[in-house]
Amino acid sequence: MSIDFTLTAEQVSLRKTARDFAQNILKPIALEADAEPDPQKAFAMMKPAYIEAHKLGLTFGFIPTEYGGSGITNVDLQIVAEEVCAVDPGFGCILLVNGLALLPLLWYGSEEQKRKWLVEATSDQTGEYIAGFNVSETAGTANFDHAGAFPAGLQMTAEYDEANREYVLNGSKYWPSSSGGWDLKGANVNMFIVRTDKHKGGNEGLSAILVPRGTPGMTFKAPIDKIGHRTNQNNWIECDNCRVPEENAFAIGNGDLIVSKAFTWSGPVAGITAVGVARSAFEWTMEWAKTFTAAGDKPIINHQAVGYMLGDVAMRIEASRYLCWKAAHYLDMHDGEGQAFGAMAKIFSTELLFDSVYKCMQIAGVNSLSKEYPLEKLLREAAVLPIYDAGTVGMQRRKVWGVMADKDYDTNAFRNCEPVEFKKSMQGW
Template sequence: MTIDFTMSAAQKAIQVKARTFSESVLASSIHDADSELDLISAFVKRKSAYIEAYRQGIATAMLPSAYGGAGLSCLDFTIATEEISAIDPGFACTVLCNGFGLMPIVWYGDEAQKRRFVRAATSDPDEQYLAAWTAAEPSGEPQATTISENPLAATGIGLTATLRGDHYVLNGRKKWSSGAGWDGLGSNSQIVIARTGREIGYMRGLSAIVVERGTEGVTCGFASDGVSRKPTDALIEFNNAEVPVENLLRATESRGDVVINRNFAWFGPVAAIAAAGVARAAYEVALRLSKRYSGRSIPLITQFGNVGYVLGEVAAKIESARYFAWRAADYLDKHEDHAEILGAMCKLNVTEIMFDCVFKCMQIVGAHNAERQYSFTRNLHDAALLPIFDAGNMTMQRRRVEGVLAADGFNPRGAMDDEPIYVQRMTGSG
């Protein structure tokens, strides 16, 4: 039997559904959103598209059907993500954040927590539920750095969760929460990584806690430097915020590193396919223009050999990127959403290569790439962002790969042989 890269009928239907939504609903919201200078306002202008995505089950597609989600596998979700990202990867990120903020409950929550939190996400009467992932902290915090700066020595988590009776009392700050909500006041729920234990060193003493919107003592804002005001750059402050003890994901107690590692591994192929979607959009524009535009020469520019060579190279890289993302997603599905090394390698390889593809397409289009109709300004921004996005390539992702490779029992043919390569704890010095 040969290795089959053909989508099943069900997967093709998922692709068509995502493509139809993206081209008929999402695309119409981009012009107004992109013309908005304030990025929070731009985010809100996509709200109607999000509500439609919620109604169609796209916004909660990654959640199990037993709790009201679409029950898509990681591979299925990856297929859908490419179609959305080809139109607007920022919107794909909004949907992805629901996975970031809810999949840890699916993995580590008890039955009551799954019914309470995941079911709430899929049965919102307002059809606009947003979840968030809140792990990193501002530099300079007591005992704090960002996780991506040193994932192996997470004395970098300064947010404390102190048990007092039937509540945890949270104190500290978080940066880069993956969602500020539609009004800038916070998402409906967020998974927060906090220090519940006294252990210092590596990731010991960390746990995952669900913090709900409206919790007293929790405020959401943005850095005062004004450099970035994306909804995914929310600064969350916890001032004696009381969270019920039943919001702690018990299976994560003093194992917060496992949650961080697994979440970013799950993110790997999705980020990769998002980059492929962005590059695909740029490639299709460059190809179309090259067949219609002659510049100051008589023949169309596509007839110049170097243009065809570059476009052919870009097309090949996009194809290989897609298959790597599919493979990593398939591996996640086969190994209980664990792909700590394959997910990292996929994100590293694909996001950096796709940035180069977008830049090459811009060189072909030349001075015209600044015109709004071609969307190259947005494509370049998105392609540049993905390599440094959650679990940045130069820090956390490369450190993860290095750490796995250095393990005594690592099998260099493990991925090829489809063997499980699990990382139970983050280890290392520092």
């Protein structure tokens, strides 16, 4: 039978490892950190859990074995992410951003750059190594590929200093994750998408540049205080004549493709994050419904309205999980190319399951608003998911539209797992 949703023995073991870590190590720390009012302190509180995750190979498992990683597939990543995010999606985002920052090197970097930066991450003995991915800006990110020249689109510039063979970064980034590092003095490495040609539009003038920790001219303001994902650090970064060697730049003129492909890779991960959050809400509400009588003569699970709502939530979780698995499987088949399908997994799951968490709150009633119970936190986390990671309205739906509008698009490509070439003409809609 060619279609089989049964996990292999290795995947069952991977799921157990991720679940044990999430329940026994992550959960106690995450609950305390979520209640911490200082966002930087909340993030720093997660470092012990991060170090333990590193020991288990969870921080850089996506990196191929030849560069010191575990070489796990996108489908394997789905299994890990669901277990971690069922406990704390903010911490899951910390792990996710390592991939957003470093995977572009696999796609567009030179062999020398891969050997330097990927091996540096995987060979770190402290377990603290962390990477930041910097695209978002104060003016927004949805128009990163705007056809207009500067100042349309992304506004952080990197002018080339030929005499010194350096790029000089100026401008700010707003909302990127993990970039400030554990001490707000910088991640070990920050990957920036910047405008290297102010005279060209976003589909020609953007590039990627790696900025190591301690580079002069890069400063970090206090992290953004948020309603959800409070264990994840979101930064405001200022670059003032920040100089970086030319060998730290890659994908010159193709920074837009990095943005599109990175958020394609993360699409199913964001989707399975929603599955994990909704699953936790569903499991807790099921137990509540089987014991809570609301002053009646039987538990509320025996009422048809409650049963119907719980059935709907269960169906949505299963449908979302398998769409995410299918999208991840497709990305494994086609070297991470599948821009419309990664986006579909993210859009469908995050929007559908936000409502599912709220349905669980309706079943529990006013008690769901109490911090004594988990649903209020789960709703705060679920509210983040349709908005972050190339928001479903701002960028992800535009990717689906752009791919489908192409004259050569095959409407059965995803069903048949056939490749779909992503073209720059599919951007900028």
